[in-house]
Amino acid sequence: MVEDIHLIQQVLKGNQAAFRSLMERYQSYVFTIAYKVLKNRESAEEVAQDVFIKVYRMLGSYQQKSKFSTWLYTIAYRTALDEARKKKRYSLSIEADDQHLQIADEDGKSPAFDLQQADLNKQLEAAIQHLKPIDATLITLYYLNEKNVQEIQVITGLTKSNIKTKLFRLREQLREQLKQQLQEEVKDLL
Amino acid sequence: MEENQDIKRVWTQLDGALNEKEQADFLQKLQEDPELSAAFAEAQQLEAHLKEVEADEPSMRFTANVLDQLPVLYKKVSVEPVLSQQSLWRGVLLLLASVLLSFTAALSGTGTGSGENSFIQWQSYLDKFMGLPSSALMIAALTGFCIVSVFAIDQVLKKRFLSKRT
Numbered sequence: 001m002v003e004d005i006h007l008i009q010q011v012l013k014g015n016q017a018a019f020r021s022l023m024e025r026y027q028s029y030v031f032t033i034a035y036k037v038l039k040n041r042e043s044a045e046e047v048a049q050d051v052f053i054k055v056y057r058m059l060g061s062y063q064q065k066s067k068f069s070t071w072l073y074t075i076a077y078r079t080a081l082d083e084a085r086k087k088k089r090y091s092l093s094i095e096a097d098d099q100h101l102q103i104a105d106e107d108g109k110s111p112a113f114d115l116q117q118a119d120l121n122k123q124l125e126a127a128i129q130h131l132k133p134i135d136a137t138l139i140t141l142y143y144l145n146e147k148n149v150q151e152i153q154v155i156t157g158l159t160k161s162n163i164k165t166k167l168f169r170l171r172e173q174l175r176e177q178l179k180q181q182l183q184e185e186v187k188d189l190l
Numbered sequence: 191m192e193e194n195q196d197i198k199r200v201w202t203q204l205d206g207a208l209n210e211k212e213q214a215d216f217l218q219k220l221q222e223d224p225e226l227s228a229a230f231a232e233a234q235q236l237e238a239h240l241k242e243v244e245a246d247e248p249s250m251r252f253t254a255n256v257l258d259q260l261p262v263l264y265k266k267v268s269v270e271p272v273l274s275q276q277s278l279w280r281g282v283l284l285l286l287a288s289v290l291l292s293f294t295a296a297l298s299g300t301g302t303g304s305g306e307n308s309f310i311q312w313q314s315y316l317d318k319f320m321g322l323p324s325s326a327l328m329i330a331a332l333t334g335f336c337i338v339s340v341f342a343i344d345q346v347l348k349k350r351f352l353s354k355r356t
Contacts, residue, residue: 016260023253028245035246045248052256124239143240168201175229175236 004068011059023052026069029145030076036136037080038087039129047083051076066154073145074155077137084133120178127177134158135170142167196226200233278341 002021010018030051035044054075062071128136134156141147141155149163156163199216202208208216220227 016257019260020253020257023256027252028247031248031252032245041246044246045252048248049252049256049259053259056260120239121242121244124236125243128243139240144243144245168198171201171233171236171240172197174240175232178236178239179232 005064008059008062008068011056019056026072027052029069030072032140032144033073033076033137034080034083036129036131036140037077037084037133039133043083043087044080047080048076051079054079066151069145070147070151070154073141073147077155081133120181123181124174124178127174131170135166138163138166139170139174196223197229200226200230203230204233204237281337 004022004025007018007022011022027048031044031048034047034051035041038044038047051072055072058075062068128139131139137156138152141152147155149160149167152158152163153160158166196219199208199212203213203216220230
């Protein structure tokens with residue numbers, strides 16, 4: 001596989017095909033981050049497009065201080081967050097303790113996850129999608145994008161200890177959900 | 191409190207962040223405490239599922255939509271010098287030929303043409319040259335200066351532009 005930096009150099013020389021390769025490599029991850037923050041496919045797609053156009057314009061200023069993916073996800077996360085703040089359909093409130101966004105449930109259901117009639121992975125995806133934007137992004141970055149705590153710190157601007165605490169709390173929350181679900185399934189079988 | 195610490199250790203173990211001693215203690219406790227063991231099994235299961243969760247995919251038109259909107263910032267541009275090396279040499283040769291011709295014309299105009307009167311010939315040439323109107327000399331000097339400047343600017347810009355792009 002061609003390295004990111006080689007593709008970037010090609011883009012800077014005017015090779016648009018190289019930019020297409022970069023996009024194809026990262027577009028689903030960028031879209032996922034935007035979707036986790038915005039909770040809406042159309043908005044997430046628009047934001048993801050904006051992110052790549054921004055990246056194209058700013059590529060000359062990428063200084064390789066971090067991995068290209070970390071730089072890209074930072075732009076994606078912040079662009080999505082700006083968009084979420086602009087959109088009035090979300091009830092945003094900045095929490096005093098950790099400054100993350102609280103999102104209102106669109107269809108009036110409780111934020112507890114709808115864990116029925118789907119396989120476990122789908123249920124987990126739904127559960128993650130129902131998390132607060134920052135929480136969903138943290139889980140996505142840690143597991144899907146395989147970013148470590150230090151890289152997540154760069155992307156989100158949260159402190160390391162805050163990230164670790166949140167990851168612990170989130171995974172415990174998901175474990176409890178999983179446990180309940182398994183207990184319900186056992187009950188159904190009996 | 192103790193239970194919370196144990197649960198934290200479950201996740202730290204799964205993250206591979208326990209040191210050797212902590213790991214040995216944890217594994218020991220895992221064997222002794224069935225609740226912790228169950229929690230560890232659940233956490234392992236969750237961890238495996240989280241790693242399997244797939245990325246969301248944008249629409250099929252996504253790549254094309256972005257590429258359509260891309261500005262042509264990095265469109266390849268010509269970096270050929272304004273004056274090619276060949277045309278520059280042609281210009282120099284032309285200039286030399288003109289000077290030579292005018293010099294010959296000036297000498298033949300004096301009507302002497304023999305070697306013994308070379309000083310007079312030179313004097314005659316210089317007189318003719320000095321006799322040119324000052325505006326003509328000024329135009330010739332300015333033209334020469336402009337040609338040299340264009341060449342120099344072209345070289346500097348080319349060097350700077352190429353160094354920025356690489």
